[in-house]
Amino acid sequence: MNLLFGVHNHQPVGNFEDVFKKANQECYRPFVNILYDYPRIKSTFHFSGSLIDWLLKNDPGLLEKVKEMLKRGQVEILTGGYYEPVLPVIPERDRIGQIDMLSSFIRDYFEYEPKGIWIGERVWEPHLVKTLARCGIKYTLLDEAHFRSGGMAGKKMTGYYITEEEGATLAVFPISERLRYTVPFSLPSEPIAYLKKLADEKGDSSCTIVDDGEKFGLWPGTHKWVYQERWLEKFFxxxxxxxxxxxxQTIYEHMQTHKPQGLFYLPCASYEKMDAWSGGFFRNFFSKYPEANNLHKRMLYVSDMLGTPPAMTEKEENKEARKHLYMGQCNCPYWHGVFGGIYLGHLRHVAYKNLITAQALMEKKRKPPWIETEAFDFDKDGRDELIVRNSLLSVFIAPEQGGAILELDYMPGGVNLTDGMSRRPEAYHEKIKSGLKKPFSLRRKKIISIHDLLKSKEKGLKNFLIYDSYRRLSLLDHFFYQNLTLEDFKNCRYEELGDFINAPYSVEQEKGEQALSIILRREGKINYHGEEIPLVLSKELSLNARDAQVLIKYNLENLSGRPIGIVFGVEFNISLESQAPVNNLRCAGEGGQRTYSLKEDVKGRAIERLSLQDATCGIETAFYFDKRPSLWAHPLETVSASESGFERNYQQTVILPCWPLRLERAWQTNIRIVVS
Structure with missing residues (x-):
């Protein structure tokens, strides 16, 4: 029996520096050191480009040690998408570009031609065969779950198979599910016993176990188990x-000495847990999480702007833009499972920063001032959105979703100011009230897999399981009774009187030479004490070519002929880098100017100006009001799973200027947003 053993090592683009350091000290470095001391143990490595970039600056000796093992025939290196994208969901030109980028590094640094590829999150779609063949790839590794989805029985999942697409072929090695969940989570003898049983049945075949390197020291409880308790050495x-x-054996070495088991076609699939989280198909994350869909379609938008790299030398600004595009394709903020994923604001912010920076680099050649608008189905839901752009701002407007702002980008800072999340149910929320498991089981003398680990990082998380009935966009139009409280609004305990949230608005454009306006209008109704009151709401967004500001003019018209006492509120969701003390909210209104922490709930009266200071990014977002509103503001936090347990995460600050009205016929107000 031949064991094809290896690890995939990755840290996301934009992850915290201390996470990189901890991962290297507790996981990557000790693993490489021990493997180096056992030259008779052959292995396969994959390092993502984002981790390679960090190692080159902070621990180049680790890569040199891997290079030495490569030269003595002990290890081989897998290629992949440089910044670990989910390959099927990015354009083919970018797949090829990312793979070529990592393969070129491996050739230049390790002096080795990679034969195999690591597929990010093992998200497989059959058309990948052609892409990989074009990149000179001979083999990849996928889970037993992929083979089961195609109808293969478990006993046949040894060795490797050939798959094909339009005549292009690729070898595929099934990763043993049994070994994935026992290495290193059982006693070292358990996987050996399993391999012995396979050897008796299969003879000179192979069993593959290549999985996340982080399970060897970074996952909860594993550093002590793998290194201090010497699991890895005992296993070797x-x-x-x-x-x-x-x-x-290394995987390519096995290919050279063993024939494939046969031809097999694999359906769209990923590993079993991923398929469960996504509902069976990775792209479902884009329908489950509109925020993931927005990020994905923003990425496609920028990729289309860049187009296919020319065969000859590319312009320097386009090379830099393409690198930022690739960094913005790092998979981690596009989905969610046991790891934080899309709920980790810092990963989303970095993805947007790279995509916005890529766009800004391409637009440098345009001489300001300029302004333009385009209408098309940006988010691919069958309804057109509007994008208004100048050299400083990009505003994405969704007329069919309450006339809301989907995205507000400040181009010089590379920041999506509205990069927030909605609070929604997750299956694991039901587990928060149940018993929690510790990472080490004394009774069975093994550690619990991260997939089974239930741990709360703070008490009382169940009190934060609040769910939104609508997507938390900006420029959302609310109508309430006058007895509503901030606490009720924050916790979604209120009646929405109007039918304007998520509803379609008509849209018109007025264009000037250096300015343009978008007029959104809806003839809706207010449910006022059981009576339907017809009400027309229009909001006009005006931008000019020179400034990073948006002027919003509101007009309400009561068509009923009778006065109504209501509160009109306009909701904005502004996402700051963090709730760090240097970031804050400032209000100027009745009682003078006050500064609030982003952790506080805020109530203000007669507000003339409010601003959100994001000192981390060096950006201020200010709101000015001509008719001074009352103000409610509060942090919006989600409860989500991460590798270290259930946790609460700040996503954005909800801003609600609101006006108590006795609305007889018509009423107008202006809001001006300035970013600097």
């Missing part, structure tokens, strides 16, 4: 002890 020693029947 058992492999050597049983070498009369069990050998380790």
């Amino acid at each position: 020693q058992l492999l050597i002890k049983n070498q009369d029947w069990l050998k380790t």
